[in-house]
Amino acid sequence: MNAFIRAFRTPELRAKIFFTLGLLAVYRLGVFIPTPGFDYTNVMICAEPTLSGGTSVLGMVNVFSGGALLQLSIFSLGVMPYITASIIVQLLRVVIPRFEALHKEGQSGTAKLTQYTRYLTIGLAILQATTIITLVRSGNFFVGCALEVIPDQSIPVLLLMVMTMTVGTVIIMWMGELITERGIGNGMSLLIFTSIAASFPSALGQIFQLQGWMIFSLVVLVALVVMVGMVFVEQAQRRIPVQYAKRMVGRRMYGGTSTYIPVKINQAGVIPVIFASSILALPQLATSFADDQAAPWVQWVNTHLVMGASFSWIYALVYVGLIIFFAFFYVSITFNAEEIADNMKKYGGFVPGVRAGRPTERYLQYVINRIQTPGAIYLAVISLIPLFALVFLGASQNFPLGGASLLIIIGVGLDTVKQIDAKLQQHHYEGILR
Numbered sequence: 001m002n003a004f005i006r007a008f009r010t011p012e013l014r015a016k017i018f019f020t021l022g023l024l025a026v027y028r029l030g031v032f033i034p035t036p037g038f039d040y041t042n043v044m045i046c047a048e049p050t051l052s053g054g055t056s057v058l059g060m061v062n063v064f065s066g067g068a069l070l071q072l073s074i075f076s077l078g079v080m081p082y083i084t085a086s087i088i089v090q091l092l093r094v095v096i097p098r099f100e101a102l103h104k105e106g107q108s109g110t111a112k113l114t115q116y117t118r119y120l121t122i123g124l125a126i127l128q129a130t131t132i133i134t135l136v137r138s139g140n141f142f143v144g145c146a147l148e149v150i151p152d153q154s155i156p157v158l159l160l161m162v163m164t165m166t167v168g169t170v171i172i173m174w175m176g177e178l179i180t181e182r183g184i185g186n187g188m189s190l191l192i193f194t195s196i197a198a199s200f201p202s203a204l205g206q207i208f209q210l211q212g213w214m215i216f217s218l219v220v221l222v223a224l225v226v227m228v229g230m231v232f233v234e235q236a237q238r239r240i241p242v243q244y245a246k247r248m249v250g251r252r253m254y255g256g257t258s259t260y261i262p263v264k265i266n267q268a269g270v271i272p273v274i275f276a277s278s279i280l281a282l283p284q285l286a287t288s289f290a291d292d293q294a295a296p297w298v299q300w301v302n303t304h305l306v307m308g309a310s311f312s313w314i315y316a317l318v319y320v321g322l323i324i325f326f327a328f329f330y331v332s333i334t335f336n337a338e339e340i341a342d343n344m345k346k347y348g349g350f351v352p353g354v355r356a357g358r359p360t361e362r363y364l365q366y367v368i369n370r371i372q373t374p375g376a377i378y379l380a381v382i383s384l385i386p387l388f389a390l391v392f393l394g395a396s397q398n399f400p401l402g403g404a405s406l407l408i409i410i411g412v413g414l415d416t417v418k419q420i421d422a423k424l425q426q427h428h429y430e431g432i433l434r
Contacts (some may be wrong), residue, residue: 006424007420007423010423010424013184013420013424016182016183016184016423017183017184019179019182019183020179020183020184020185020190023175023178023179023183023187024179024190024191024194027075027172027191027194030068030073030074030075030168030171030172031065031066031067031068031071031073031075031195032073033073033074033075034071034072034074035072035073035074035164035165035168036160036161037150037152037157037158037160037161038072038136038149038150038161039147039148039149039150039151040071042145042147042148042149043070043071043072045145045147046142046145046149047070047071047142063195063196063199063404063405064078064079064080064083064192064195064196065077065078065079065080065195066078066194066195066196066198066199067195067198067199068195069132072136072149073168074165074167075168075169075171076129076165077128077129077132077165077166077168077169078169078172078191078195079172079173079176079188079191079195080128081122081124081128081169082117082121082169082173082176082188083188083192084124085117085120085121085124087271087274088120089113089116089120090333090334091333093333094333099113121169121173122166122169125165125169125170126162126166128165129161129162129165129166130162132165133162136150137153172191175191176190176191179191184416184419184420184423185412185415185416185419185420186415189411189412189416190412192408192412193408193412193413193416196405196409197409199405204216204219207219226385226406227406230406231410231414233265234265234410234411234414236265237262237263238262238263238265238367239260239261239262239263240263240364240367241259241351241352242258242259242260242261242344242351243257243258243349243350243351243352244257244258244259244347244348244349245348261340261364263335263367263368264371264375265371265374265375265378266375266378267331267334267335267368267371267372267375268326268327268331268334268372268375268379269411270404270407270408270411271326271330272323272324272326272376272379273323273379273383273407274404275322275326275330276319276322276323276383277319277404279322280305280318280319280322283301283305284301284302284305286301287301305318315387316384319380319383319387320383320384323379323383324376324377324379324380327372327375327376327379328369328372328376331368331372335368337361337362337364337368338361340361340364341356341357341358341360341361344356344360345357345360351363351364379407382406383404386405
């Protein structure tokens with residue numbers, strides 16, 4: 001509490017906090033502004049079964065948009081186009097040498113990659129908005145709802161709807177960058193944090209209504225225990241010691257210091273869960289476009305590869321397998337042992353007991369593989385919580401106390417607290433002359 005009081009007593013930091021809260025309030029306001037062209041009354045009627053526990057192929061996007069997707073508001077797409085574009089640009093560094101060269105150029109190269117990410121975000125937003133409107137027109141967005149959601153389906157109206165959703169995504173991207181520059185923390189992460197936190201009261205209220213006080217209290221207690229455990233795991237890291245030899249540069253001597261390379265247990269973060277959920281959403285998306293909903297393959301997919309009211313071991317095993325695969329895949333791309341070993345060798349660094357060069361690279365790869373194994377299992381266990389909540393508690397498939405939602409809440413919360421603490425130390429550091 002003392003840290004928060006000191007934060008509000010510091011004028012500069014207080015201004016950053018209020019600026020961030022103001023933009024978050026504007027973001028939440030935009031969630032409830034409907035997109036022109038939709039019949040908002042019919043949209044809310046059709047969305048009610050989905051919000052009260054039905055399944056939806058776009059469930060994760062709805063959680064990340066703070067419920068804006070099912071309301072078909074101007075912020076329906078949320079931050080998902082930007083997240084997808086960022087991941088694609090990051091993965092393209094492995095395929096396109098130009099992107100890797102820009103990454104190594106420093107600030108100017110990063111600015112160029114950010115510009116590419118913005119352009120790709122706009123393209124993805126147009127694609128996703130077109131897909132959503134097509135699903136709504138075909139009746140596959142709100143399954144089982146016969147009401148007319150788009151009264152006027154003329155080309156100008158449809159183009160206006162696509163443009164409105166795309167501009168909404170651009171506004172979200174702009175607000176996220178403003179928070180990053182003039183506020184506290186990573187702007188996009190805070191927007192996701194706000195969207196997910198907004199879904200907590202309704203999810204917990206649903207459990208209270210369906211299960212009563214006893215189960216509700218048990219769920220809250222288990223959630224607190226899980227969150228405390230996740231904080232410990234997210235903070236845990238393996239520190240690989242690095243020693244730098246002394247070297248003469250001109251008349252000055254550099255090096256001779258000791259440092260370490262931090263390797264987190266959950267090095268991949270929430271990305272494997274997002275990838276796995278996206279892959280598993282493709283079969284259900286394919287069935288929604290099928291002409292014959294009674295076809296055997298459609299029934300098999302809906303029974304075994306869709307998270308429904310009954311527990312499916314096939315779905316759980318495929319989900320866990322995809323998470324573990326993407327955890328190792330993503331870390332192998334983002335943690336470049338060869339590059340780290342080369343940089344250490346270039347500046348005279350070495351791991352005690354390990355020769356520089358190829359032996360250091362093999363040692364780093366060995367350590368990251370050993371650390372990533374429990375990290376991938378940890379991600380898989382956390383991601384199965386919504387599935388068990390759906391089956392045994394009757395919660396909706398977008399149950400926020402688990403999976404990607406809880407991982408983002410914990411990760412963003414810890415990162416924001418660290419950034420506030422770092423700014424406080426800058427303002428209240430007395431120094432040796434005091």
